Amino acid sequence: MNSNDIFCKRILLAALGLGLLAAPAFAQQSKLIARANTMADKLEPQMIEWRRDFHEHPELGNHETETAAKIAAHLKKLGIEVQTGVARTGVVGVLKGGKPGPVVALRADIDGLPVTERTDVPFASKVTTTYNGQQVGVMHACGHDTHIAMLMATAEVLAGMKNELPGTVKFIFQPAEEGSPVGQIGGANLMVQEGVLEKGPKPEVIFGLHINSQTEVGKLKYKPGGTMASADIFRIKVKGKQVHGAYPWGGIDPVVTASQIVMGLQTIISRQIELPEDAAVITVGMIHGGVRNNIIPEEVQLEGTIRALNKEMQQQLHDKIKLTATKIAESAGATAEVEIIPQTPVTYNDPALTDKMLPTLQAVAGPQNVILAKAVTGAEDFAFYQEKIPGLFIFVGGMPKGKDPATAAPHHTPDFYIDESGMKLGVKTLTGLTLNYMAGKGKK
Numbered sequence: 001m002n003s004n005d006i007f008c009k010r011i012l013l014a015a016l017g018l019g020l021l022a023a024p025a026f027a028q029q030s031k032l033i034a035r036a037n038t039m040a041d042k043l044e045p046q047m048i049e050w051r052r053d054f055h056e057h058p059e060l061g062n063h064e065t066e067t068a069a070k071i072a073a074h075l076k077k078l079g080i081e082v083q084t085g086v087a088r089t090g091v092v093g094v095l096k097g098g099k100p101g102p103v104v105a106l107r108a109d110i111d112g113l114p115v116t117e118r119t120d121v122p123f124a125s126k127v128t129t130t131y132n133g134q135q136v137g138v139m140h141a142c143g144h145d146t147h148i149a150m151l152m153a154t155a156e157v158l159a160g161m162k163n164e165l166p167g168t169v170k171f172i173f174q175p176a177e178e179g180s181p182v183g184q185i186g187g188a189n190l191m192v193q194e195g196v197l198e199k200g201p202k203p204e205v206i207f208g209l210h211i212n213s214q215t216e217v218g219k220l221k222y223k224p225g226g227t228m229a230s231a232d233i234f235r236i237k238v239k240g241k242q243v244h245g246a247y248p249w250g251g252i253d254p255v256v257t258a259s260q261i262v263m264g265l266q267t268i269i270s271r272q273i274e275l276p277e278d279a280a281v282i283t284v285g286m287i288h289g290g291v292r293n294n295i296i297p298e299e300v301q302l303e304g305t306i307r308a309l310n311k312e313m314q315q316q317l318h319d320k321i322k323l324t325a326t327k328i329a330e331s332a333g334a335t336a337e338v339e340i341i342p343q344t345p346v347t348y349n350d351p352a353l354t355d356k357m358l359p360t361l362q363a364v365a366g367p368q369n370v371i372l373a374k375a376v377t378g379a380e381d382f383a384f385y386q387e388k389i390p391g392l393f394i395f396v397g398g399m400p401k402g403k404d405p406a407t408a409a410p411h412h413t414p415d416f417y418i419d420e421s422g423m424k425l426g427v428k429t430l431t432g433l434t435l436n437y438m439a440g441k442g443k444k
Helices: 003-019 023-056 064-076 144-160 187-193 254-272 309-329 350-365 420-441
Strands: 081-086 090-096 099-111 128-131 134-137 166-174 203-216 219-223 225-230 230-239 281-288 299-308 335-344 345-348 368-374 391-399
Touching: 023 099, 064 081, 064 090, 064 144, 064 166, 064 368, 081 099, 081 166, 081 225, 090 144, 099 420, 128 219, 144 203, 144 420, 166 187, 166 420, 203 420, 219 350, 230 254, 230 309, 254 281, 254 299, 254 309, 281 309, 281 368, 299 309, 309 335, 345 391, 350 368, 350 391, 350 420
Parallel strands: 099 166, 099 203, 203 391, 219 368
Antiparallel strands: 081 090, 090 166, 128 134, 219 391, 225 345, 230 299, 230 335, 281 299
């Protein structure tokens, strides 16, 4: 029995075990799975070529014009209905299968980061641009180039079985996952606002994946419920009374007050939050105040990030930050104005959908390679789709086999590196999830 036969047997047993397939549908599903698996293998060299092209020519959020043009051209070549200019530079493709069934959405993010690449690969990015007034390098330092290539390959696989496909697939190539330029909105939030889940065929579910540079090739990681944190910005303006630094008793010192607020915020996490329930983070990332060593300024500003893994804890953190900052300032005779700016909701994997599709993940990668992971406090705007429809977001291994994760360069760094052999599993995962979900929901 070859590897393709083993793959097909696993995924079919998964589908049958879930009651996704009636006996008459067994043969048809077997053929689709076998074809998808074979096509994914054959497409690997092309997928690597696509990935390297995108890696060498990265574009920042809301500026992915060339990237979008290449994606759109590929989808049109496959006969897929294409819409461009979605959420500024996004691309949406619709593949209508030849048989009735559910609509499944698949998403890939397409933007790079303001990071100067330091790897020695021959396709390393040499692109530079101006970002927030600074000259910076541009790099796919989070693996979005692999996400594009994997979803393009998935589109080709599924388009190749269009007539037998029991449903419709909506391919969402999303810009600006890493954030939009100052003064703009974008990403999944804008896509949802523009009706990507409402206009045209309305998907029942959405699947997404993320390559991971510290997870070994061949492995998948998942978690039901809150899997990635919400991300909110907080800004605190501490106002005191300006005075000569030699006579501090004559004023109200916002520097000392702001320092006390920073420490007070840390006690929210360490003393007021039930951490065994879920992780939470409050980080102060910026402090600005004063212009001269011997002048106590009138005002100090703090800015930071809030991370939570459920909505209740998120609201609790908002309330406690406001209370802590204002009361500490009041105790010093100062005032504190607190502004909290929501950014990204919790990336929440629908538990029922996760449970339903877990056998598919195990069939694709092998049960020993599917890992129940801990939640992470990084954020992902895939969460905006999951607020509207059930979604499942998983991690795909991109670290060379045998490498120590502690020595692998993390995401968003100049040395970030992905083993391209991990991408094929991503394609098989997306096609497997799509076909098995359709098999369970489509009309027989």
